Amino acid sequence: MEVSSKAKAEWYSGLTTGQGKAHLESGNGSFDVNWKARSEGEAGVTTPEELLAAAHASCFSMALSFALEQNGTPPHWVKVDAEVKFEAGVGVKSSMLTVHAKVSGIDQLEFTRFAEDAKENCPVSKALAGVDISLESATLEESVV
CATH class of the missing domain: 2.20.25 (N-terminal domain of TfIIb)
Incomplete structure (x- = not known):
């Protein structure tokens, strides 16, 4: 649909x-x-890039949660920060993601693999194909394997 x-x-x-x-x-x-x-930045006023960061953070969190659920290890919670950088005359330059999650049943290495895959394959990441997208950190709160 x-x-x-x-x-x-x-x-x-x-x-x-x-x-x-x-x-x-x-x-x-x-x-x-x-x-x-x-x-230049101004408190209390949003930008298209702030809205884009919200879209990227929410899309990434959904993609990661879905992959973890498909793995049989649904997250207790996932928190994502996205920072989109814009330069006048250049445009949107990058989107940096940081994720912190509580997931039982996987280790840090496996969690990082899921996070990298979500970074590459969430629909907003694909829409931003011409922009540098990085996963700055993927922190697993709890790992009970």
């Missing part, structure tokens, strides 16, 4: 002096956006 996800954006004025809002079609949020936040 194909599912369609939608978002909307509105922008007022030119790039450097303008501002806008991004809206999730689900109704779960509207976010202020502007060029200063995107190019």
Whole structure:
């Protein structure tokens, strides 16, 4: 079954002096956006890259959880951080993932293999094929083999 996800954006004025809002079609949020936040950083204002990081972190966590479940070792929990780097004039440069999970029945080496596979194969990673994607760390909280 194909599912369609939608978002909307509105922008007022030119790039450097303008501002806008991004809206999730689900109704779960509207976010202020502007060029200063995107190019220099600004507290309280989101960026397309922050939304991309949220998408990558959630997609990766689902892919990893699915693989662990298929292995017969479903996670107790998985926590993922994603950091997407953007450079004005260049674009999105990278997405760095960090995962920390509690999983019984596997060791650190096996967990790292599952994490690397999820990094390579989650749908958002595949959509970001032209961007450097790294798994900075994969930490297993508990390993009871």
